[in-house]
Amino acid sequence: MDGANSQKASPVIALAGNPNAGKTTLFNALTGLRHKVANYPGVTVERRSGRWGIGEGSAELIDLPGLYSLDATSMDEEIARDVLRGSAESPVRPDAIVAVVDATNLERNLYLITQIIEYETPVVVALTMMDLFEEQGHVVDLASLAAGLGVPVVPVDSRKGTGIAELGEAVSSVLGNKTGVPNGLAAELAGEGSDVFGRYRFISGLVQSAVKHNDLDAHRFSDRIDSILTHKVWGLLVLFGILLLVFQAIFSWATLPMDLLEAGFGALGEGARSVLPEGMLADLVVDGIIAGVGGILVFLPQIILLFVFISILEDTGYMSRAAFLLDRLMSRIGLHGKAFLPLISSFACAIPGIMATRTIEDRRDRLATIMIAPLMSCSARLPVYVLMIAAFFGGQTVFGFVSLGAVIMLGMYLLGIVAAIVVAFILKRTVLKSPTPPFMMELPPYRMPSFRTVLANVLERAGLFVRRAGTVILAISIILWALAYFPRSDAAAEPGSETAASTQLENSFAGRLGHAIEPVIEPLGYDWKIGVALIASFAAREVLVSTLSILYNVGGDAEETGGLASALRDAKRADGLPVWTPLTSISLMVFFVLAMQCMSTVAIVRRETNSWRWPLFMVVYMTLLAYLGAFVAYQGGRLLGFT
Amino acid sequence: MRLSDLPAGSSGIVTAVDDGSRVGRRLSELGVVPGVKIAVIKHAPFGDPVEIRLLRYNLALRKEEAAVVQIDPESTNGRS
Structure with missing residues (x-):
């Protein structure tokens, strides 16, 4: 098939409309669940596309970001505008535009249409929410609406699937046509005031002639729900309850599938070990790939639930x-x-939290949020806090009844929150300085969630995460494994012995790095072993526990924190003083609250911001902050006489 | 008077919007144009933002933004 022919066979259709107009639901209904998600070249705006069968052939349907007007105020809108205008900078040239219009909110939705029809690309209006519109007792004369706008108007119900075929036919029939400004609109645009006022005068006239609105106000149902949900007291309580539920789900409901996944990867590792010949390949597959990628994929249930x-x-x-x-x-x-x-999501894991910032339109606001999200104490920090508290503060109480461990744990969470507030405050006044973006947000009427929309969204996000784990995280796991595996020492020749593992680690590149950075981390109260563990934990925080287990010869089983805790307490320096003191553990916990030690987060930030600049900035600022925080905690604590 | 000074539960007709400003232009694109009726529904828990209703939909905006809209208040308890 030659190029011209294939283009004819597969026209490009852009789907445009206001936010909340039912655009995504229609997109899912037209294309099913198979979407391609890519970024527009050079920017972070996502481009979702799918196949839509119209007539005998099929079209490529592109979902544009929701927008209220073609006067772009955000990057999303800029891209949509370029596509809809068919301008030269546009990454895609649509052959037709399907403009989604919410019938229950006709005037404001039509504003965008009055702008789209000024350009040549043929337009078909898809009228959504007709069920609600008729329920409310309104009547629309579709023919006169279509005549006034000069484009076909097709009512659709994405949930029931009605009107979909008619929409396809209408699109096929307009392909190749050119639209023009309707006379009524041209006359109003020539009238008084700005073009916005003129457009609304045109819309007001059109709606008056084509629609009979029931006088009863439609929003009553939603307003009644909102009398509780946005109430000054009840609203905040309900919000708090919902957050509690989400937290509960992420922390406890996800435990079972996470344990199963963990056991599954454990079994997979053992299976691979028994099948592969003993040696480097088996070590790479089991300790490097399966342990590394598996350690990240166990977070998948939390991400899906969230x-x-x-x-x-x-x-x-x-x-x-x-x-x-x-x-x-x-x-x-x-x-x-x-x-x-x-x-809030970042308390479970920063990765879904950062992925969830997409709802924030303003780029600088979104970046500031991404930059502080990893300061929220995520679940990967918990094993570290638990080990430190068990080793140095176990069984102690304050005021006789409050567990000191709980107070310290709460302190660590609060430290992260306070640091996040301070960092956001500074960022928004320096590098991410921008005029406070206007807060104009529609409060759409409540609707039952669409199963298909939820499923499509979850599949999309989970897919992105799994793809990450299979690529970047896989590569990083292999590098880290190699750093701890090479060069081979003689002691490693006797496999199975615990000393062998520890000697091997000390002489490996990772061990040498630990020794090399010792002077730098000494002011924080750390020795070279903690240095090795720190370096390893820059891949993922919970790695600290398993690395310390190897270094202190208590076996690789991270679950046995009891054994490790006493080994840490008993460890002595060359001069006979203990390596670990309660102050060391506080210093280390502070470091973990503030440091960017999660390769997956770095990879996600790279993906979400589409550049290495922001993830690098994040690693640098958080590591400096962590060093400073641990330094102040350790040296300040010593000055105050703590050990 | 300004839209930001209109108490919750009352309504009015827009008389002017400063559509030269970024905020005013945006608001008018959303339908806040002269002649449109606006009802103030409520204020958020900490006093800001404010929820309004116009053209059969509800919109939340900060008081700072509501201040660019001039409004002719109607008798209280009006509906949009």
């Missing part, structure tokens, strides 16, 4: 209520109300 919740909250319309409730608090530190949920 995105199920986020998708449902978004699809019902609750998410914008949460942003409405909290915008005041968030704007004080210079962030958008929508930054709240990604930050």
Whole structure:
């Protein structure tokens, strides 16, 4: 097939419309669940596309970011505008545009249409939410609406699937045509005031002639729900309850599938060990690849659960209520109300949290949120806190009844939050300085979540995460394994002995690095062994525990923290003084609260910001902050007489 | 008076929007144009943002942004 022919056979159709107009639901209904997600060249805006069968052939359907007008104020809108105008900078040239219009919110939705029809690309209007529109007792004369706009108007119901075929036919029939500005619009644009006022005069006239609105106000149902959900007291309580539920799900419901995955990877490792001939290949596959990639994939259940919740909250319309409730608090530190949920999610894991920042339109706000998300104490830090507290603060209480361990744990979480607030405050006033973006957010009527939308969203996010684990994280796991594996020492020749593993590690590149950085980390109270563990834990925080286990010869089983805890307490320096003191452990915990020690997060930030600049900035600032924090904790503690 | 000064539960007709400013232009694109009726529904827990209703939909905006809209208040308890 030659080029011209294949293009004819597969036209490109762009799907445009206001946010909340039902665009995504329609996109999913037209294309099924198989989507391609790619970025527009050079920018971070995502481009979702899929195949849509129209007529005898099929078209490529491109989902554009939701927008209210073609006067771009955000990067999303800029891209959509270039595509819709068919301008030279546009990465795609659509052969037709399907413009989604919410019938229950006709005037504002039509504003964008009055701009789209000014360009030559043929347009078909897909009228959504017709069920709700008719339920409310409104009537529309489709023919006169279509005549007024000069383009076909097709009512569709994405959930029931009605109108889909007609939409395809209408698109086929307009391909190759050119649209023009309707006379009514041209007359109003020539009238008084700005073009915006003119467009609304045209819309107002058109709606008056084509639509009979029931006087009863439609939003009653949603307003009644909101009398509780955005209530000054109840609203905040419900929000708190929902967050608690999400947390509970991520921390406890995800445990079972996570344990199963962990056991599965363990069994897989053993299986591989028994099949492969003993030697380097087996070590690479088991200790490098399966342990490394498996260690990341165990977080998949948490990520899936979180995105199920986020998708449902978004699809019902609750998410914008949460942003409405909290915008005041968030704007004080210079962030958008929508930054709240990604930050809360980051307590489970920064990766889904960072992926969830996509709901924030303003680029600088979004970047600031991404930069502070890893300061929230994630679940990978827990094993570290637990080990340190068990080793040095176990069984102690304050005021006789409060466990000292719990107080320290809470302190670590609070330290992360305070650091995040300070960093966001500084970032928003320096590198990410921008005029406070206007907060104008639609509060759409509540709707039942669509199963298909939620499923599509979760599949998309989980797929991205798994692909990460299979590529970047795989590569990093192999590098780290090699650093700890080479060069081979003689002691490693007697496999199975614990001393062998520890001698091997000390003489490996990782061990030598530990010795090399000892002078740098000494002011923090760390020796070379902690240095090795620190270096290893830059791949993933929980690696600290397994690395220390190897270094202190207590076996690789990280579950046995009891044995490791006493080994840490008994460890002595050359001069007979203990290596570890309670102050060392505090210093180390502070380091872990503040440091960027998670390759997966770095990889995700690279992906989400589409450059290495921001992930590098994040690693540098967080590591400096961690060093400073641990230094102050250790040296300050010593000055105050603690050990 | 300004939209930001309109108390919750009352409504008015837009008389002017400063559409030269970025905020005013954006608001007018969203339908806040002269002649449109706006009802103030409620304020968020910490006093800001404010929820309004116009053209059959609900919009949240900060008081700072509501201040660029001039409004002619109607008798209280009006509906949009």
